[in-house]
Amino acid sequence: MEKVYIQATDYTPFVYFDPSTGLIELKGNSNPANSNSFYQKFIVELDEYVTHESGGLTANLSFHYFNTSSSKCIFNMLKKLHKMQEAGRCVTINWYYLEEDEEMREVGEDFSDILHMNFNFITIAA
Amino acid sequence: MNDLWGLYDEEDKALHAFKTKAQQNNISRKDLAQFIDSYQDLLIQSKVITKVSDKLQSKLNKANERIIEQNEEIVEKNSLLESTIGQLVKAQVGKKASTIIFTAAVIMFLSEEVFLGEAIAVIVHIQYLDLVVKGCIAFGLKFLEGGLETFFLKKEQIKIVKGNNGNVPELENKFKLPTIKLSPSIGKLLFSK
Numbered sequence: 001m002e003k004v005y006i007q008a009t010d011y012t013p014f015v016y017f018d019p020s021t022g023l024i025e026l027k028g029n030s031n032p033a034n035s036n037s038f039y040q041k042f043i044v045e046l047d048e049y050v051t052h053e054s055g056g057l058t059a060n061l062s063f064h065y066f067n068t069s070s071s072k073c074i075f076n077m078l079k080k081l082h083k084m085q086e087a088g089r090c091v092t093i094n095w096y097y098l099e100e101d102e103e104m105r106e107v108g109e110d111f112s113d114i115l116h117m118n119f120n121f122i123t124i125a126a
Numbered sequence: 127m128n129d130l131w132g133l134y135d136e137e138d139k140a141l142h143a144f145k146t147k148a149q150q151n152n153i154s155r156k157d158l159a160q161f162i163d164s165y166q167d168l169l170i171q172s173k174v175i176t177k178v179s180d181k182l183q184s185k186l187n188k189a190n191e192r193i194i195e196q197n198e199e200i201v202e203k204n205s206l207l208e209s210t211i212g213q214l215v216k217a218q219v220g221k222k223a224s225t226i227i228f229t230a231a232v233i234m235f236l237s238e239e240v241f242l243g244e245a246i247a248v249i250v251h252i253q254y255l256d257l258v259v260k261g262c263i264a265f266g267l268k269f270l271e272g273g274l275e276t277f278f279l280k281k282e283q284i285k286i287v288k289g290n291n292g293n294v295p296e297l298e299n300k301f302k303l304p305t306i307k308l309s310p311s312i313g314k315l316l317f318s319k
Binding site: 035036037065066067068069071072073075101103104106107110111114 | 132133134170171173174175177178179181182184185186
């Protein structure tokens, strides 16, 4: 299993996944032309981790904006984390959002409600 | 388009598998239950993705409205700034022209008093000619002042247009345009295209 490190651009988020520590970080705008191929490496590594490792995971998610296809990728990722949680593994999801960005908080709540997962909602000062 | 299919790869596979079994009339209760689960899962996904997209669209709309408002404010302040700069340039140029004319006036009146006035008194012997000459000098200087103001004004305008480091652009720098305060990401998202 490899570490995944993708630097952020104006249209794509910072992506970090360290299988040795079980840490996921996604930050910024997610508006890639092709969300599927952008998240592919990360999803493949995550799948490997979910299948072959027994440890837990902490996901720090801090988005400013993401497009529709990215929301599908994020949903898929959260579903994998949900399955891990159902299997008894420790999963922590920290959902960061700007203080005035109520929409982004609500988006996190929607994901949390639909997947029946507990998110930690953390505000970031603007 | 193919990339979008990739995004729904699992759903595609489930549908294809069920279709194949249906064509072969080989559907068990278990297959049906699995297909219902897949359909339900897809429906949940559609709901959440639609909801999330609508919220993010509303966020973009708000950002857009803020940009339009701030743009209007910038246009208004820009026009105010232009008129203020115009007035400042005029005042500056007027002061410069007045200083030159005042110096010229002092020199000319002293010269007239010392040299020309004496000559008129000795050679021409015409009463009040001295005063007439002084009046002509005064009117001439006033006329010259207008000409000088126009000349300096044009010079300053050329400076502004060329963006030289003269006094006027410096003045312009004092009046900073308002900054749009958006979250960095929204700013990038909307402006970087």
